Amino acid sequence: MTVFTATGFIGRLWRRTAAAGVGLALAALATGPAHAQLRVDISGVGATQYPIAIADFSGASSGTTSTPEVIRADLTRSGQFRLISAGGASLPLKSTVDYGTWQARGADYLALGSVEQNGGQYTVSYRLVDNVRKSELDSAVFTGNESEMRRIAHRIADRIYEKITGVRGVFSTRIAYVLQTSNGYELQIADADGQNPQVMLRSKQSIISPTWSPDGSKLAYVSFESGKSVIYVQTLATAQRQPVSNYKGNNSAPSWSPDGSHMAIVLSMDGISQIYTINADGSNLRRVMRSPLIDTEPDYTPDGQSLIFTSDRGGSPQIYKVPVAGGNAQRVTFSGSYNISPRVSPDGQQLVYVTRRNGAFRIASQALNSGSEQLLTDGPDDQSPSYAPNGMQVLYSSIQNGRSVLAVTSIDGRVRQTLSVLNGKVREPAWGPFTN
Incomplete structure (x- = not known):
């Protein structure tokens, strides 16, 4: 020794x-799932916090994975975002955003999206808007099966993180x-x-x-x-x-x-x-x-x-x-x-x-x-x-x-x-x- x-x-x-x-x-080599998930507890906040609302995504449910919930959890874990309640709102992806209303709620940013299902495949579309500058910051479309939905949500959270902070996200x-x-x-x-x-x-x-x-x-x-x-x-x-x-x-x-x-x-x-x-x-x-x-x-x-x-x-x-x-x-x-x-x-x-x-x-x-x-x-x-x-x-x-x-x-x-x-x-x- x-x-x-x-x-x-x-x-x-x-x-x-x-x-x-x-x-x-x-x-023994193994590629199966482990039995125990890791539980996450968070304390403290960052020196700068960005207020953002993540609306519920419209369209089909993707089984056990709630795309907006995963995104909210990712941004919260970073300590750099303050989640503003969307009040259960599910906004159509192509809806006209009332920037003033969301800004009045305290949300400088808003993310909205949709989930469409075709057989075993899902299409997830999302938009990110800046309510202060009254402009769209990002949009993207992802496709995958049920097992890939959580990874897609992490990728959306990565995009939101990078567009707002200027630093690449690590959620995925x-x-x-x-x-x-x-x-x-x-x-x-x-x-x-x-x-x-x-x-x-x-x-x-x-x-x-x-x-x-x-x-x-x-x-x-x-x-x-x-x-x-x-x-x-x-x-x-x-x-x-x-x-x-x-x-x-x-x-x-x-x-x-x-x-x-x-x-x-x-x-x-x-x-x-x-x-x-x-x-x-x-x-x-x-x-x-x-x-x-x-x-x-x-x-x-x-x-x-x-x-x-x-x-x-x-x-x-x-x-x-x-x-x-x-x-x-x-x-x-x-x-x-x-x-x-x-x-x-x-x-x-x-x-x-x-x-x-x-x-x-x-x-x-x-x-x-x-x-x-x-x-x-x-x-x-x-x-x-x-x-x-x-x-x-x-x-x-x-x-x-x-x-x-x-x-x-x-x-x-x-x-x-x-x-x-x-x-x-x-x-x-x-x-x-x-x-x-």
């Missing part, structure tokens, strides 16, 4: 490993996480709101460190099913997977390069955890640098030229940066004596990580150009931060009221969501990329 014995630091990865133990697992993206139950471990993926969970892998032994390929088609992760840590890559559409790193000692902490052609990994084949790169198929192993102490948890910068990583080379666990080609590492974090699990924002300007302050593990954010730090969460045990692909939110695991949950915070810490499940411990989250 790899630990930072000099400082008492045991990284996120190794704490999970120690808790899980090792042993022969019975792993997905998340990955590990669920631990009394029967073992499950690697699951779900919609960003925690709905529609699907099991990618079941195992009696620990699964850790899932990470999405840049195109969202694959997951890399560490599994202990063979009695030791092995890095696998799994194609989500087919459930096919292959081991890409099974060297002597620990194989851990996979991180995809921005173009998906390489991964950075951590190996202890020479006795101490060090960072290597490999091709995405596991070939062409190359050591990045040589350090007398532990280097772990690499993450590529968006330009693909550097790695951000955790090391205790300075006497305590801190975050460093090194060129992918190798060279001298530069220290990045200086606040506090314990900073681990770095993740770089999609624009390369910010860094989130786990910091220990007054005995509590919290999520912190740091501007890479100035070094200014902000604490985003309160602890006591927040771990595994992962940026949303638009950089506006951070997903992480947390212990709240004695329960293991997933949580989301806005990048200013003002808005928080809790995604909890009733029948197990949920952890090791990773937010997936944009896929369309």
Whole structure:
């Protein structure tokens, strides 16, 4: 087992490993739905809130999915919108909007739409109008079957979010996480709101460190099913997977390069955890640098030229940066004596990580150009931060009221969501990329 014995630091990865133990697992690939949905609780509001009304959509019902309800829930979860009641109004899609009436109700924006059914296919049309400027901002038409209706609603919410805020929405993206139950471990993926969970892998032994390929088609992760840590890559559409790193000692902490052609990994084949790169198929192993102490948890910068990583080379666990080609590492974090699990924002300007302050593990954010730090969460045990692909939110695991949950915070810490499940411990989250 790899630990930072000099400082008492045991990284996120190794704490999970120690808790899980090792042993022969019975792993089974699965693509069926999971039994437990994640429940969402929201607290706080954004610094700016846009007042919007979402009218009921006219036309056919789409079974169990209410398109406007999903849109309302998405916008509410962002903390950046204030929902104005539409009073149960169902407006014809092509109706003339009385801008003044809706503005008088307090709605600067109004979304309306229709759902038409033809056999098993649905056509969803929507419009977004600006009641203040008395103009139409957006319109779109989507088609799909019943199982696709929720995704269509998320896509509409994404369009509304982007048209009003100027930032691409993430409601139609997905998340990955590990669920631990009394029967073992499950690697699951779900919609960003925690709905529609699907099991990618079941195992009696620990699964850790899932990470999405840049195109969202694959997951890399560490599994202990063979009695030791092995890095696998799994194609989500087919459930096919292959081991890409099974060297002597620990194989851990996979991180995809921005173009998906390489991964950075951590190996202890020479006795101490060090960072290597490999091709995405596991070939062409190359050591990045040589350090007398532990280097772990690499993450590529968006330009693909550097790695951000955790090391205790300075006497305590801190975050460093090194060129992918190798060279001298530069220290990045200086606040506090314990900073681990770095993740770089999609624009390369910010860094989130786990910091220990007054005995509590919290999520912190740091501007890479100035070094200014902000604490985003309160602890006591927040771990595994992962940026949303638009950089506006951070997903992480947390212990709240004695329960293991997933949580989301806005990048200013003002808005928080809790995604909890009733029948197990949920952890090791990773937010997936944009896929369309």
